[in-house]
Amino acid sequence: MIVVEDLYKSFGRKQVLEGVNLRVPKGETTAIIGGSGSGKSVLIKHIIGLLFPDSGRVLVDGEDLCALGAADLVRVRRRFGMVFQGAALFDSMPVWQNVGFALLQHTGMPPDEVMEVARERLEWVGLSADVLPRMPAELSGGMRKRVGFARAIAMDPEILLYDEPTTGLDPVMSDVINRLVRSLQERLGVTSVLITHDMVSAYHVADHIAMLYQGRIVATGTPDEIRSSQNQLVRQFITGDSEGGAYQVR
Ligand SMILES: Nc1ncnc2c1ncn2[C@@H]1O[C@H](COP(=O)(O)OP(=O)(O)OP(=O)(O)O)[C@@H](O)[C@H]1O
Ligand SMILES: [Mg+2]
Incomplete structure (x- = not known):
């Protein structure tokens, strides 16, 4: 579904991605693990077309994001849903407007129908209709997520x-x-990419795990393969060992 080919990206003199190659299979969940500052958020922003590479390319269902015009890019981006680091809700809007934001902005759907979609999606994530009119500040961290x-x-x-x-x-x-x-995966049959440095989460939800280290994917495998990997970088990362020799914090 998503193919990342030899992606390079730097900001000024800082090289962040240094030849990332990754294939994300359709209908499955791929976790990208890696330390703070390894480039995970930068990589995911290339996948959704919010950043563009210095070289290399990203194909979404065969379409090269770099080769698309503005209108086609909007069309491809609409195939994505993104859960941002730290929820990133609009604090001045009630929950239903947060959930229905894109519908209100882009579809002309009347507010009562948007409210209905919001009620249904909140139910899918285990929240009752009580939260529809509430403000984000009134919710706990888990509810905001x-x-x-x-x-x-x-x-x-x-x-x-x-x-x-x-x-x-x-x-x-x-x-x-x-x-x-996992339940959204089963219900919707979507292709998912999860960025995390939480190995419990990666093992629990992923069909495939790829580890990003110093701007490159250094290992890929199923959760079992990663758990039993002999790659020193992987071993050090998953055990949280800062003095194993291979992994350098920069
Ligand atoms: N827009 C930008 N301009 C300049 N540098 C940037 C920009 N975005 C990211 N960087 C740099 O790229 C590097 C990788 O950042 P990124 O946010 O992808 O890390 P990360 O792996 O997501 O880390 P974390 O686990 O802490 O979220 C960092 O050194 C960061 O300072
Ligand atoms: Mg990040």
């Missing part, structure tokens, strides 16, 4: 991107979110 999920699925995306959905949540709420990622 779930509202972010409901917003990401409001437009029936084919591809769901999650940037660190469990960061900052307690272990039980993280498990709730991991189960939600």
Whole structure:
């Protein structure tokens, strides 16, 4: 569904992506793991066409994002739903407007129908209609995350991107979110890409795991393959060992 080919990206003199190659199979969940600053968020922004590479390309269902004009890019982006790092809700809008934001902006759907879509999507993520009129500030961190999920699925995306959905949540709420990622996967049959440095989450939700390190994918495999990998970089990352020799923090 998504093919990333030899992607390079630098900001000024800082080289962030240094030849990323990745294939994301349709209808399955791929987790991208890697340390802070390894370029995970930069990579996911290339996949959705918010950033463009210095060289290399990203193909979404065969279409090269760099070769598309503005209108076609909007069309391809609409196939995506994105759950941003830290939920990123609009604090001045009630929950239903947050969930229905894209529908209100882009479709001309009347507000009562948007409200109905929001109610349904909130139900899918385990929230009742009580939260529709509430403001984000009145919600707990876990509820805000779930509202972010409901917003990401409001437009029936084919591809769901999650940037660190469990960061900052307690272990039980993280498990709730991991189960939600899996249940949305089963319900919607979407292609999902999950960025995380939470290995519990990666093992739980992913069909495939790819590790990003210093701007390149250094290992890929199923959760079992990654768990038993002999690659020193992978071993050090998954065990959280800062003195194993291979992995350099920069
Ligand atoms: N727009 C930008 N301009 C300049 N530098 C940037 C920009 N976006 C990212 N970077 C740099 O690229 C590097 C990778 O950033 P990125 O946000 O992708 O890391 P990450 O792997 O998502 O980290 P984290 O796990 O902390 O979220 C960082 O050094 C960051 O400072
Ligand atoms: Mg990030």
